[in-house]
Amino acid sequence: MAISKQYLKSRPVCKVTFTVPAEEAKKVAVVGDFNNWKANKESALKKLKNGNFKGTLELPKESTYEFKYIIDGSYVNEAEADGYKWNDYAGGENAVLEL
Template identity: 55%
Template sequence: MAITKQYLKNKSICKVTFSLPAKEAQKVSVLGSFNEWSESDAVQLKKLKNGTFKGTVDLLKDHSYEFKYLVDGTFINDEQADAYKPNVFGGENAVINL
């Protein structure tokens, strides 16, 4: 798992790239506070030849966002998240700080 942040000069945007190795998975997306946890608005990650799913989203700098990966219908956290925050389901969400 990996999160890459690319801050754009003179803009309030950060390009965030999510990468998740999941060779056996069919579909991986990212849901979070940046898309109202909506599956229809989720960031769809594209499967690369090496089995890693990868996708990029533009997010506002100076904000924190909660998120989770949705892998074939199962939610998982990113092990390299900046932090974790308890959620209403008794688990926790990954957090990215920009």
């Protein structure tokens, strides 16, 4: 798994690209407090020929977000997250993205 960040000079946003290796998966989405934890068309990652799922979101910079991936219905943390934060509602840790 990987996250890349591209800060735009023209606008106060960061293009965040999420890459998830999941050859056997049918669906992968990224959900978090930036999209009310909703898996939808905007949060779905596209499957590439190499078996990875990839997608880019534009998020306001100078913010911190909690997120997880949903891989075929299972919630999975990002191994290369900027950090982790305990969430009582989830009963576990969420990955943290700092922009």
